[in-house]
Amino acid sequence: MIYHLAQILQKYYGFFNVFNYVSVRAICAFLSSVLLSFLFGRWFIKHSEKNFRSKAREWTPKNHQLKNNTPTMGGLFIILIVLATSLSWNNLSSINVWILLSSIVGFGCIGFFDDLLKIKKDKGISARRKFLLQLLVAFCVVMAWYFLAQPDTRLCIPFFKNFMPQLSWLLIPWAMLTIIGTSNAVNLTDGLDGLAAGSLIFNFSTFSLIAYLAGNAQISKYLYIPYAGSAEISIIGAALVGSLLGFLWYNTHPAEIFMGDVGSLALGAGLAMLGLMARQELLLIISGGIFAIETLSVIIQIFSYKVRKRKFFRMAPIHHHFELLGWKETKITIRFWIISIILCVLALLTLKIR
Numbered sequence: 001m002i003y004h005l006a007q008i009l010q011k012y013y014g015f016f017n018v019f020n021y022v023s024v025r026a027i028c029a030f031l032s033s034v035l036l037s038f039l040f041g042r043w044f045i046k047h048s049e050k051n052f053r054s055k056a057r058e059w060t061p062k063n064h065q066l067k068n069n070t071p072t073m074g075g076l077f078i079i080l081i082v083l084a085t086s087l088s089w090n091n092l093s094s095i096n097v098w099i100l101l102s103s104i105v106g107f108g109c110i111g112f113f114d115d116l117l118k119i120k121k122d123k124g125i126s127a128r129r130k131f132l133l134q135l136l137v138a139f140c141v142v143m144a145w146y147f148l149a150q151p152d153t154r155l156c157i158p159f160f161k162n163f164m165p166q167l168s169w170l171l172i173p174w175a176m177l178t179i180i181g182t183s184n185a186v187n188l189t190d191g192l193d194g195l196a197a198g199s200l201i202f203n204f205s206t207f208s209l210i211a212y213l214a215g216n217a218q219i220s221k222y223l224y225i226p227y228a229g230s231a232e233i234s235i236i237g238a239a240l241v242g243s244l245l246g247f248l249w250y251n252t253h254p255a256e257i258f259m260g261d262v263g264s265l266a267l268g269a270g271l272a273m274l275g276l277m278a279r280q281e282l283l284l285i286i287s288g289g290i291f292a293i294e295t296l297s298v299i300i301q302i303f304s305y306k307v308r309k310r311k312f313f314r315m316a317p318i319h320h321h322f323e324l325l326g327w328k329e330t331k332i333t334i335r336f337w338i339i340s341i342i343l344c345v346l347a348l349l350t351l352k353i354r
Helices: 002-009 014-020 022-051 062-067 074-089 095-121 127-149 168-189 195-214 217-223 233-251 260-277 283-287 289-308 318-324 329-349
Strands: none
Touching (some): 002 014, 002 074, 014 022, 022 195, 074 095, 074 260, 095 127, 095 168, 095 233, 095 260, 127 168, 127 260, 168 195, 168 260, 195 217, 195 233, 195 260, 195 283, 260 283, 283 289, 289 318, 289 329, 318 329
């Protein structure tokens, strides 16, 4: 709304021309989301204490039982902040803006009902039903993106500037797989105070920058990456970074509020969609290495137990394995953050090394 209002006011006041720049609006979106998080965070926690109290999962280490009754649904707060900020600073005539926000809200709704059932009935949505809902939402979002936004259907391979396989309509199932996989990977990572939130901050910062670069015709040509026209969604990425930073203020150990599935599923889907729209989704494997490792540890654990009848890790996802080895929760979280920073820098480096 502010962007569109500035379009009117700039006819009379030259100052408002500054809001034509994506970089300026991205900074404003970041600062606005941080400010809103600090202004309303405490209020939301008090509301959650009355209505959304969490229960530790049965398969977590015993010390996690101490976290029972901690307020949850913090992801709902993040989504509301992002919506308010994005609708204020984005050019709302951009179809990519609505598609990205729809992916976040759609997967957020799945997580919201799953969290609500866990609170009210001690059991969330069944794994099969949750997967089917994810398929449905991902299909709707991807179809809208494919036919309305008409993206470049080439697959950009890291380190190769002249090798970009044409996916054509195969981009639809590929994008669905990317969204569902990333969403669930972030969900598995959300098991320690601040772990998922911190890792997501670094990843959203990385892909906000990538979306901005891919949205600039001259820069994208210089870097030999497909021009994606994705600059506008970097503003949503900045809003996500700001809201997560504000959320982390309350989510650091010992957490005053948890993200919940409403947050992890929504933010994972949003990160995947940001990567897809910038046509650099394969870089998610590098920058989101922590999410990939967490998911891989669960797959290895299940495979090992079924084939060898023995556990490979003391507990999966892998952050619980380190807990049972005696590592403190804060040490695991901060070390995983450090790894995330390094991986995000490597992901950015691949844009030049081709």
